Amino acid sequence: MGNQTLTTIAASGTVAINTTTADSTAVLPRPVRRVLQNFLLVWLDANIDESNENFKKPLQCLRRIVSTITTFTDVDECIDFLSGIQNEKVFMIVAGVLGRQIIPDIEACPQLESIYVFCDNQSINEQWTKTVPKVKGVYTQIEPICEALRIDRENCDRAMISISFNGIDALFMYTQLLKETLLDIEDDDAKSIREFVDYCRLQGDIDENHIDKFEREYRLHTPIWWYTGPYFIYSMLNRALRLMDVDIILKMGFFIRHLHQHIETLHREQQSTNTMTSTLFQVFRGQGLSIENFEKMKRTKGGLMSFNNFLSTSCNRNVSLEVFARPAAFAGPHSVGILFVMTINATSCKKSSIAFVDVNKHGQKTLPPNHPDLASSYNNIGSVYDNMGEYSKALSCYERSLEIRKMALPSNHPDLAASYNNIGMVLDNMGEYSKALTWYGRALEVQKATLSPNHPDLATSYENIGVVLDNMGQYVEALSSYERALEIRKIGRPSNHPDLADSYNNIGLVYNNMGEYLKALSSYQRSLDIRKVALPPNHPDLATSYNNIGVVFKNMGEYDKALSLYEQSLEIRKVALPSNHLDFAQSYNNIGSVYKCMDEYLKALSYYEKDLEVSQKALAKNHPDLGKSYNNIGEVYDKMGEYSKALSYYERALEVWKIALPPTHPHITVVNGNIENIKKRL
Structure with missing residues (x-):
């Protein structure tokens, strides 16, 4: 994950029963062989x-x-x-x-x-x-x-690593015994490597080129280099540990021993040079977990859980969450996305001889500078920065990804369209609307050249262009773009498909911004009607629909109706979402805004502070949405005549936006105006 992550590996071992696969009766007979990977x-x-x-x-x-x-x-x-x-x-x-x-x-x-x-x-x-x-x-x-x-x-x-949920179960105890035995064995490394390579060739389950490379170059690289590389070692070892496959574990015993010793050596070096200075620090691991194991974990709350392998983690919570845990949550009906948060006590680890190490400088870096996989990595990191509100860093990663893809891929490759789209999205978030429009247009041109006229990706591009035009105040053009997206979706989707609800929702948004509130209500209602049919009763998208209808009523001055809808939206979110989800910040903000319009400033302040509390937990400290929260609280204090407090919050908003947004962004203009006005009153 680059320099922003600290990866640690803790040594562990495990045991196993042999595994077999069913023989195949496909076109040609296939011999039964051992499967060595996951x-x-x-x-x-x-x-x-x-x-x-x-x-x-x-x-x-x-x-x-x-x-x-x-x-x-x-x-x-x-x-x-x-x-x-x-x-x-x-x-x-x-x-x-x-x-x-x-x-x-x-x-x-x-x-x-x-x-x-x-x-x-x-x-x-x-x-x-x-x-x-x-x-x-x-x-x-x-x-x-x-x-x-x-x-x-x-x-x-x-995701397929061995986890014990009970510190005294047989797997945990057997793992410790096997680990101690393997680490104490002193055998002929050259012979062990040769026997391991011969065994891998015999099974026929591993790329011959990778086996040859391992045989030729094993001594030229460190064990961590091999373990973190895109070869078969990581998958084969963790599969053996997961299934307690003693046969394979013993054949890989030399590597387990070398890897453990390498970790211990680096651990001592890093401790002596104070590379890891904190006695107490946190690391994170995002992964998928089967529903069965997730239920086991819930039942053993407060007990001991052990990972029976060499465990990789990161010091960057957002990387672990966005790149690993969140995608796992959508992998399928049998998978749960998990973010493990682990507090490491270096002093306790030292007493118990548990070694951990930062492997950033020791892991494998085999990809050439223009490899498409590297472009994907930059793209993933850019997505994390984008979600964190660190748009300049996100833009830099997306641009690096695009540079690689331009060199590695043909000019109309779909991945280029994806890069153009991502850059457009960041620029939109930064308020650079004209530039965003240009990049979205490039994505659309690639898609028009490579996709069918009614492909769903074209609808997405028209929708993205509509968002920018809406932000630019070009409402007629935005409406046209949204309606083009809707036309495509009507051809490829059934009448109650959620994508159609999204299109009607966006059209309602434009009408609301144009001040055509009855048309906005009509479009929002069509969106809500579809969602009621297509989605379960407590789906978050229903909360969004109630929220948006509430916005229209607020703009029409019907504050009681707006407040009722906002509260209905909030109730669904309380059922459907975790308590620190950002949608709660939106609900609290909107309820606060209604109370502010009703001149009930203490209630407004209470909800704005709830909005800020959720946002501070969920967002990076310089995320632009935090600037909005500070500005809103400042406005309430301004209305209450508490000008010193108002100025303090306005200045906090300005401080965030100066870091997160370009100097010409409308938010900065607004808050500068607020600061100027408040200073006249002090």
Whole structure:
């Protein structure tokens, strides 16, 4: 994650029972072999032929991500194979026609992690896949599948680690005994490496090039370098520890010992040089967890939980949350996104001989400077900064991602459109509306050249352009853009699809800004009607609809109706969202604004302070939304005649906005005016 993260690894060990996979009865007989990694890739296509040039290139691309690919041309044989998988996660590529046939029979399979539909007609297949959560996307090119698969593979490895929820259970005790035994063994390293390499070749489950590299270069790099690299070591070791596979653990014993010793050595060095100066500090780990394990964890609250492997963490909470935990929450119906917050007491660790180390300078950096994977990493980091409100940093990351993609990809590649879109979004957040409009326009041009005329991504681009035009006060143009998005969605979506509700909501927003409140109410009501049909009764989008209708009534001066709707919105959020969710800040802010309009300043102040409290917990200290909270409180104190307090909050707002926003942003102009007026009264 770059310089902003501190990664730590704590040494641990584990035990195992041997694992087997069901033999396949696909087109050609396949010998039974040991699976050495956490995942399998299955490809179902009636026409697949590995000797055909049309399939050779896609297979080569995929094997750079997952070395072993099991292919099927028959639906029943594929289902039989999937039914026999127990200990691994399955990623599946399926042709569009066969996908419609097989997915209803397999989507409930807990081992099936992700489905990628590979077809010629994207728009037709996107219609039926929208209701299948495990379908990650519909693709007409193999490269985006490879990128999605790479990310899903990394998240799979991260989630499939061994965790004990009881400090005295057999796994925990056996793990400690095995770890001590492995670390005490003194064997011939050269012989152990040779036997390990021969074993990997025999299984046929690992890319031969990676095995050759490990055999040739093992001594040239550190154990941490190998463990953090994009090879098979991380996945193979953690799978063995998760399944207590003693056979593989013993074969990797030399590596476990070397890695543990390397961590201990670096730990002593970093302690002696005061690299880690704090006695007490926090680290974070975001990952997915099965619902079953999540329920176990809840039942053992207050007990001891142990990770039976070498554990990687980060000192950056937002990176762990946004890049790992939050995506895991949407991975499927059987997955829960978890953010582990761990407090490390360095003194206690020293007494118990637990080693941890910052591996930033020792992990692997194998990607060339213009590799597409590096572009994805910059893009992910940019997304984290964007969510934190650190827009300049986000923009820098997105621009670096774009530079790499321009060199590595063709000019009309969808990833370029994604980069243009992300840059436009940050510029919009910064108030650089003209620039944002330019970048959104570039994204739209790429999509027009590569996608069908009614592709959902085009609707999203028209919507993004509408947002900017709305912010610029060009309401007629914004309305036109929103209506174009709605037209596309009407063609590709059923009449009660939530995307249509989003379009009506945006149209209502423009009408509200134009002062055409009855039209705004009509559009918001259509959005609400769809959401009532399509969503459960306490869905957050319903709270948004009630909130927006409340905004219109407030603007119409009907404060009692506005207040009732805001409170209805708040009640849904209390049921549907965690207590520190940012939507609560919006609710408290809006209720406060109504009370301010009603001249009930003490009530307004109370709700504005609740807004600020939630925002301070959920946002970075210089997020522009904090500036809004400070400014609102300042306005109330201004109305109450408490000018010194008002000035203090106005100045706090200005301080935040000077850091977060460009100097010409309207917010800065407003707060400067407030400060100037208040100083005249003091």
